[in-house]
Amino acid sequence: MIQTALIMMGVGIFAGIAGSILGIGGGMIITPILTLGMGLNIKYAIGASIIAVIATSSGSTIAYLRDNVLNLRVAMFLEIATTTGAITGALLTGVLDPKYLYLLFGCLLVFSGWNMYRKLRRGQEVLQRVEPDRIATKLKLNGTYYDKAEMKNVDYQVENVPAGFTVMFGAGVASGLLGIGSGAFKVMAMDTFMKMPLKPSSSTSNLMMGVTAAASATVYFFNGSILPGIAVPMALGILGGAVIGSRVMQILPSRWIRIVFIPIILYIGLQMLFKGLGVHF
Amino acid sequence: MQEKQTATAKEMAQVETIIGRILQVGVIVSAIVMLIGLVIFLITGQSGYPGSTMPLSMGAILVGTWHLKAYAIMMLGTYCLILTPVLRVIVSIYAFYKERDHLYVAITTLVLLILLFALFIGVHGD
Numbered sequence: 469m470i471q472t473a474l475i476m477m478g479v480g481i482f483a484g485i486a487g488s489i490l491g492i493g494g495g496m497i498i499t500p501i502l503t504l505g506m507g508l509n510i511k512y513a514i515g516a517s518i519i520a521v522i523a524t525s526s527g528s529t530i531a532y533l534r535d536n537v538l539n540l541r542v543a544m545f546l547e548i549a550t551t552t553g554a555i556t557g558a559l560l561t562g563v564l565d566p567k568y569l570y571l572l573f574g575c576l577l578v579f580s581g582w583n584m585y586r587k588l589r590r591g592q593e594v595l596q597r598v599e600p601d602r603i604a605t606k607l608k609l610n611g612t613y614y615d616k617a618e619m620k621n622v623d624y625q626v627e628n629v630p631a632g633f634t635v636m637f638g639a640g641v642a643s644g645l646l647g648i649g650s651g652a653f654k655v656m657a658m659d660t661f662m663k664m665p666l667k668p669s670s671s672t673s674n675l676m677m678g679v680t681a682a683a684s685a686t687v688y689f690f691n692g693s694i695l696p697g698i699a700v701p702m703a704l705g706i707l708g709g710a711v712i713g714s715r716v717m718q719i720l721p722s723r724w725i726r727i728v729f730i731p732i733i734l735y736i737g738l739q740m741l742f743k744g745l746g747v748h749f
Numbered sequence: 750m751q752e753k754q755t756a757t758a759k760e761m762a763q764v765e766t767i768i769g770r771i772l773q774v775g776v777i778v779s780a781i782v783m784l785i786g787l788v789i790f791l792i793t794g795q796s797g798y799p800g801s802t803m804p805l806s807m808g809a810i811l812v813g814t815w816h817l818k819a820y821a822i823m824m825l826g827t828y829c830l831i832l833t834p835v836l837r838v839i840v841s842i843y844a845f846y847k848e849r850d851h852l853y854v855a856i857t858t859l860v861l862l863i864l865l866f867a868l869f870i871g872v873h874g875d
Contacts, residue, residue, distance in 0.1 A: 469790075473791060519827060519830070523830060525834060526775075526830065526833045529769075529772065529837070530772055530773050530776055541853060544857045544860055545856055547860045548856065548859055548863065551860060551863040551867060554867060555866070555867055607852070675834075678833070679837065681834070682833075682834040683864050683867035686831060689824075690805055690806070692805055695803075696786070696796070696819075696827065697790065697823075699827060700783045700826065700827060704784060704787065
């Protein structure tokens with residue numbers, strides 16, 4: 469029993485560090501470890517991974533808020549899209565063939581991976597336009613964050629707000645319909661479509677994921693999907709890991725984070741494409 | 750324009766500090782409750798409930814916590830953790846209100862309402 473608790477705590481620390489740096493939540497890391505590694509029933513793995521998402525979000529945003537990397541206005545504005553999307557997705561279950569969603573989002577993620585690679589090649593992280601985007605200015609979405617790696621304040625502008633909002637809505641639909649985590653989509657919407665720098669994108673994604681996950685977590689909580697003996701030591705590990713990870717993330721150059729992010733986003737994208745095409749391994 | 754933007758940034762910093770504090774307290778409280786439950790579970794070696802069952806209603810969890818049953822306390826801590834993002838939304842509404850940003854009071858309130866609606870109809874996923 470103590471052994472299980474220690475393993476789960478260790479897994480949690482790892483998932484917390486990785487999830488908070490990349491803004492993808494711990495679900496993607498937790499689920500395969502629990503099902504493949506520990507032979508846990510998928511029902512309990514999903515329950516544990518939703519707690520993981522919330523723990524990553526809450527653990528990491530403690531540090532982010534103090535360090536002002538997060539963009540709260542972007543988070544709240546886009547949260548409208550993700551939450552209504554999640555409800556729509558849940559209502560569309562059985563109506564819409566998930567195949568097309570897998571294909572659509574698979575393509576989007578691969579495109580986003582390619583786009584990130586180009587950004588990496590160009591080495592340009594921050595967008596500065598002469599003419600600021602009208603909607604972004606009206607909604608006060610443009611922001612500033614302190615980059616500890618570069619040791620300076622970085623002003624950035626946000627653009628393509630309608631496109632970002634639409635992708636967020638789609639991400640919500642996908643998560644409500646397919647039951648998949650949507651951290652990668654959220655980072656994609658902000659980084660690729662709205663041209664936000666990677667660090668604010670990642671930390672804003674982390675905050676948003678916690679909010680969206682809270683709604684579904686209550687359902688899982690009361691239907692018995694959450695095993696305390698597994699979820700609690702894991703959540704404690706994640707909280708600690710996320711605090712460490714979010715601090716590490718601020719010191720890391722955006723380039724490095726992007727280098728780690730690209731293969732992950734491509735991996736998820738290809739996995740979804742194969743699922744949509746009906747290819748199983 | 751420039752002046753207005755710096756004022757917004759300063760206001761934002763203030764808002765974020767308030768939210769950060771309250772969230773810290775929320776997260777630390779849930780972590781402590783979970784930790785107490787886990788320690789009791791590991792020391793006694795008992796969940797407090799027969800077999801692989803666990804308390805699933807708020808009433809059962811509170812009664813179990815009163816009797817210091819490990820799983821009840823662990824579930825209570827988990828529930829507190831689930832509520833921390835909701836707390837964040839509520840506190841943000843207050844913070845935007847203090848900032849006199851009516852647009853974002855409306856936006857964040859809308860998020861809270863959608864969230865409550867989602868809780869009500871029981872959305873799965875994410």
